[in-house]
Amino acid sequence: MSLTESILAGNRLSISRLLTQVENVSVEGRAALAELFPHTGKAHLIGVTGAPGTGKSSLVNQLALYYRKNEDKKIAIVAVDPSSPFTGGAVLGDRVRMRDLSGDEGVFIRSMATRGSLGGIAQTTASFTQVFDAAGFEIIIIETVGAGQSEVDIARLAHTTLVVEAPGLGDDIQAIKAGILEIADVLVINKADRPGVEITERALRSTLELAHPTKRVYRHHGQNMSVAAVHNDMEAMWIPPINKTVSTEGKGITELAESIAKHAAHLHQSGDWAARDRARLRSELEILLREELMSRFLENLPTTKYDEIIEKVINRVLSPYEAVQYLVNGNVPHPNPLPSREGPGLMVRKIGE
């Protein structure tokens, strides 16, 4: 049996070994991915993000347990933790909270380090989901690093993004900052047995109302005041529900799974499922293209020339922008083209030897 056949048949050792190849961006890994690609596009990708300590891993554990018990679906979990920027090493500890899932053949947990990537997931996380998708895992849960406000890569990868909050972590100003909350399809307040849960819920709700103005009735000085909707297509809009959970006790998980299912149904109904798929593949293609062009460009560039240009930037002879123009075009367009007797056009500045 070939590697691809073995993956499609769900052989766990083959899957595991291929993931390593993919993570190391080996030629074999890329070849296998290419063969598997036609078999992808079936799984529901669920992203789980949120600040450290909000209980993402425990929540993923509970969700996976729920799906195994109630829907009999095969679950893959990709848990991402940060690599040290200094040594490149990493301690990947998400499995500690997922011990309930061991011994179940229908669950596959794989930890991965970011290896220098900054968006909360690793560069090869998307490829990991493709391997699992092809191997027949119907739900793929991706747990991000959880470094906070800039983790938006997950929204590009997942169909449904869960943003996990916990009481006492931030005020309403945190909540209106751009970034992480905007990517939420479902909001989760975990540790909802803790004090301060009402404050967190109120902050999140008011943020949502700012982002999704909708027709509702306000109570003002004892009067019911109806506020007209701003958009006409309110019906079609998805407003992220707020789910309260206590993942250590398994509370609120059923309702959370319902919210996720509703979101999936909404995506299918509105055509957003296909739109997200398109956007994801487009961005994946762009990233790979950029990488390829960059490595090809650098291959053809003598290192001495590159060093020479860097030296000019360091000595303030060239700005970084000009340096790029020079490297790519061989000359530097003058920033303020002077009127020239030969007619209009860009003046070209020569770089002195």
Add this chain to the structure above:
Amino acid sequence: MTEKKIRVLVAKPGLDGHDRGAKVVARALRDAGMEVIYTGLRQTPEMIAEAALQEDVDVVGLSILSGAHMALAPRIMELLKANGQTDVKVFIGGIVPDEDMPRLREMGITGIYGPGASTEDIVKDVREAVKL
């Protein structure tokens, strides 16, 4: 472009609750640039073999202070083999009496470390055993 990394599973089989040593070793391996999957306390041999399989590790580090190493280690070796992971190197840290060491090595345990072992030696031995 990413390069190959040594992946190590650090696990504590059995019932003793002392994970200080395992954490110190995990951290030392991390500082040496390796990716360490830490699974926490009270793991069964089955859980450890399953994690090793899913994570495709090069090395498994077992921390055993309960004296149950002669029961736990053979079972883990057996399960790794059954899963087709015969190339995985297994190390043990903890309290292992001298007279048990030859039998553990016979079983295929690559390294055994007692109290006072230096993390530098462990890192060096892991690197040598894997040779990536």
